[in-house]
Amino acid sequence: MSQIRKPPTMADIARVTGVSPMTVSRAFKTDSLISKETRDAILKAAEDLGYVFDATASNLRSQKTDFVAVTIPSINNANFADTVGGLSETLSARNMQILLGYTNYDMQEEERLIEQLLRRKPEAIVVTGGKHTARARKLLENAPIPVIETWDVPAEPIGHFVGFSNAGVVREMVDHLVRSDYSRIAFIGGDVGRDTRGSDRRQGFLEAMRQHGLDTSRLIAAGPPPISMREGANAMARLLEQFPDTEAVICVSDLSAFGALTECQRRGLRVPEDISIGGFGDYEIGSICVPTLTTIDAHARDIGRKTGSLLLDILDGKQNVGDVLIEPQLIVRESTR
Amino acid sequence: MSQIRKPPTMADIARVTGVSPMTVSRAFKTDSLISKETRDAILKAAEDLGYVFDATASNLRSQKTDFVAVTIPSINNANFADTVGGLSETLSARNMQILLGYTNYDMQEEERLIEQLLRRKPEAIVVTGGKHTARARKLLENAPIPVIETWDVPAEPIGHFVGFSNAGVVREMVDHLVRSDYSRIAFIGGDVGRDTRGSDRRQGFLEAMRQHGLDTSRLIAAGPPPISMREGANAMARLLEQFPDTEAVICVSDLSAFGALTECQRRGLRVPEDISIGGFGDYEIGSICVPTLTTIDAHARDIGRKTGSLLLDILDGKQNVGDVLIEPQLIVRESTR
DNA sequence: TAGTTGGATGGTATCGATAACAAAGGCGTT
DNA sequence: AACGCCTTTGTTATCGATACCATCCAACTA
Numbered sequence: 214m215s216q217i218r219k220p221p222t223m224a225d226i227a228r229v230t231g232v233s234p235m236t237v238s239r240a241f242k243t244d245s246l247i248s249k250e251t252r253d254a255i256l257k258a259a260e261d262l263g264y265v266f267d268a269t270a271s272n273l274r275s276q277k278t279d280f281v282a283v284t285i286p287s288i289n290n291a292n293f294a295d296t297v298g299g300l301s302e303t304l305s306a307r308n309m310q311i312l313l314g315y316t317n318y319d320m321q322e323e324e325r326l327i328e329q330l331l332r333r334k335p336e337a338i339v340v341t342g343g344k345h346t347a348r349a350r351k352l353l354e355n356a357p358i359p360v361i362e363t364w365d366v367p368a369e370p371i372g373h374f375v376g377f378s379n380a381g382v383v384r385e386m387v388d389h390l391v392r393s394d395y396s397r398i399a400f401i402g403g404d405v406g407r408d409t410r411g412s413d414r415r416q417g418f419l420e421a422m423r424q425h426g427l428d429t430s431r432l433i434a435a436g437p438p439p440i441s442m443r444e445g446a447n448a449m450a451r452l453l454e455q456f457p458d459t460e461a462v463i464c465v466s467d468l469s470a471f472g473a474l475t476e477c478q479r480r481g482l483r484v485p486e487d488i489s490i491g492g493f494g495d496y497e498i499g500s501i502c503v504p505t506l507t508t509i510d511a512h513a514r515d516i517g518r519k520t521g522s523l524l525l526d527i528l529d530g531k532q533n534v535g536d537v538l539i540e541p542q543l544i545v546r547e548s549t550r
Numbered sequence: 551m552s553q554i555r556k557p558p559t560m561a562d563i564a565r566v567t568g569v570s571p572m573t574v575s576r577a578f579k580t581d582s583l584i585s586k587e588t589r590d591a592i593l594k595a596a597e598d599l600g601y602v603f604d605a606t607a608s609n610l611r612s613q614k615t616d617f618v619a620v621t622i623p624s625i626n627n628a629n630f631a632d633t634v635g636g637l638s639e640t641l642s643a644r645n646m647q648i649l650l651g652y653t654n655y656d657m658q659e660e661e662r663l664i665e666q667l668l669r670r671k672p673e674a675i676v677v678t679g680g681k682h683t684a685r686a687r688k689l690l691e692n693a694p695i696p697v698i699e700t701w702d703v704p705a706e707p708i709g710h711f712v713g714f715s716n717a718g719v720v721r722e723m724v725d726h727l728v729r730s731d732y733s734r735i736a737f738i739g740g741d742v743g744r745d746t747r748g749s750d751r752r753q754g755f756l757e758a759m760r761q762h763g764l765d766t767s768r769l770i771a772a773g774p775p776p777i778s779m780r781e782g783a784n785a786m787a788r789l790l791e792q793f794p795d796t797e798a799v800i801c802v803s804d805l806s807a808f809g810a811l812t813e814c815q816r817r818g819l820r821v822p823e824d825i826s827i828g829g830f831g832d833y834e835i836g837s838i839c840v841p842t843l844t845t846i847d848a849h850a851r852d853i854g855r856k857t858g859s860l861l862l863d864i865l866d867g868k869q870n871v872g873d874v875l876i877e878p879q880l881i882v883r884e885s886t887r
Numbered sequence: 888t889a890g891t892t893g894g895a896t897g898g899t900a901t902c903g904a905t906a907a908c909a910a911a912g913g914c915g916t917t
Numbered sequence: 918a919a920c921g922c923c924t925t926t927g928t929t930a931t932c933g934a935t936a937c938c939a940t941c942c943a944a945c946t947a
Binding site for chain 2 (some may be wrong): 220261264265267268269272273278287289291294295297298302310311312313314315328329331332333334344352356357358441442445446471474475478479497498500501502503
């Protein structure tokens with residue numbers, strides 16, 4: 214029986230309730246001044262009519278969307294997921310919604326994505342990483358909203374940033390291994406040039422090794438990022454063939470580190486007795502696998518939370534809001550001696 | 551020097567270019583009829599002015615958002631991430647954007663989320679699971695857009711569904727184990743009542759065991775979903791204490807299965823010689839850990855892709871679009887004999 | 888040559904909510 | 918009683934793009 218009819222609008226509710234559309238509008242804002250009886254009557258009528266608030270109209274008129282645009286390299290990465298989780302947690306207090314996009318570790322794709330996202334008129338934009346195409350950078354600079362770069366310390370920040378030095382964390386790992394008397398240390402990472410954070414970590418490895426006067430030739434490029442467990446295992450196989458005397462390996466993430474670990478297990482190599490392994494990211498797997506993995510905790514969720522409160526401060530017009538330097542933490546476990 | 555000025559609109563471009571706003575609008579649609587010269591001039595002027603298309607205005611007037619709303623239990627789950635990836639892949643061909651929300655495995659939260667998402671006027675909504683609060687169900691039924699339920703076979707579908715029987719997959723796993731002469735089989739899952747898919751899997755376990763006339767008391771509730779690796783390990787520890795003679799364990803996911811596996815390794819139990827382990831979801835870890843995990847591949851990415859093409863068919867007004875029954879596949883690996 | 892077709896462009900009204908301003912009524916104060 | 922103040926509600930115009938319809942002109946047909 215029911216006809217195809219247009220969904221009800223605030224005007225319909227106003228008619229039914231006998232008030233003006235403006236009053237209906239007020240009934241849906243929590244803070245606005247309206248008598249309790251009127252509001253109740255309006256909300257009841259809305260429920261009866263099956264009214265659904267139209268955010269598109271509200272967005273246009275009020276020039277507010279309550280969107281925060283976020284780009285991350287991949288949806289399927291516990292670290293970035295944690296960051297988004299922390300951000301979401303903080304923003305939901307303000308009823309803001311995250312508009313999420315995936316760059317697939319590709320700066321061209323990031324550029325497209327940023328353009329797409331800005332069209333939706335977000336209140337702010339959060340991007341992962343501090344390197345972008347020239348056009349993406351221009352888009353962000355010209356955007357009339359706060360811009361926050363995360364998971365990096367940008368050479369030239371566009372707006373604010375919440376991050377850490379990716380080269381620095383690997384330097385720290387190298388220093389730790391050297392202190393533990395390792396010298397034939399290898400690095401398993403992604404292909405250079407795609408994942409900028411991965412490249413930075415590789416760079417940090419090279420710098421630290423040179424500083425210690427150690428051989429920097431033990432470098433395995435495991436393919437385009439993200440490096441999977443499987444790719445980590447394959448890379449470990451190649452490493453062991455090319456450099457059988459390697460004492461320790463630093464992997465670009467815990468996932469590739471775990472893959473590398475399993476490759477050792479299949480070959481009957483003992484970790485850490487025969488070879489040591491370090492990862493990055495403090496993924497759950499590193500804390501539970503046998504042996505557990507030495508890693509670096511980048512405080513992914515904290516990055517999200519701090520980005521969120523930084524954002525809220527900026528949107529509230531607070532002065533003197535600064536950048537946030539995250540301090541990743543080395544966690545020594547069983548995979549290194 | 552630069553003043554705080556309002557971002558340019560199509561009217562500004564029209565003024566600069568000497569055409570009507572309507573023509574400017576046409577220049578931004580790929581299919582519309584407009585001469586090449588005019589379009590080029592408009593796009594150039596837009597670039598010069600730093601114009602950013604305003605989707606909120608477009609959405610309101612055209613009553614189209616190119617949004618597809620999607621709810622998943624958690625962002626940090628490779629299975630759901632794959633489904634979203636497959637969906638995204640399919641929809642991006644139509645330039646549609648996914649509006650993602652997380653229910654945190656909570657039907658109340660799902661209800662709130664659905665209401666939030668519908669306000670954004672998506673073209674369609676995809677929800678994970680076939681069970682919802684009464685109000686959420688009503689919201690979905692009344693929504694003037696296609697509704698697709700995934701990862702389940704709903705008792706009463708709201709619109710269409712793309713999924714499989716969660717009870718069925720575990721029955722299959724039990725049958726396989728029984729065929730391999732196991733009889734003291736346990737199940738490690740989440741608390742009942744929160745995660746409906748997890749509960750369904752538990753139910754499938756009970757049914758299958760009864761059918762085979764086997765003892766159904768070996769049930770470990772590992773806490774509220776999602777069950778982490780750590781919780782899987784803890785559950786395994788409890789299982790071994792309560793039922794030391796258990797021959798095989800089915801875990802609600804590969805992650806908990808891996809956790810259980812590590813617990814066995816820590817206790818010096820051999821898998822599968824002393825105890826066998828089965829998981830669910832065909833996560834990467836199951837294919838690379840030592841020993842590799844017997845699991846069930848639910849074709850997560852395929853669910854996303856098929857949801858996407860089903861959606862496009864519906865939006866194109868195709869008749870006779872049917873539901874999609876996914877056939878999960880048992881993958882026997884080293885963790886069962 | 889007149890008539891027709893179709894590509895390109897313009898004019899106007901509109902999507903639905905709400906910002907900005909106005910006003911009505913109740914209450915207390917002097 | 919007169920005044921001001923606060924609470925509650927109403928009126929009007931508007932956010933920016935575009936659906937819809939009208940118009941113009943070149944090219945082509947009969």
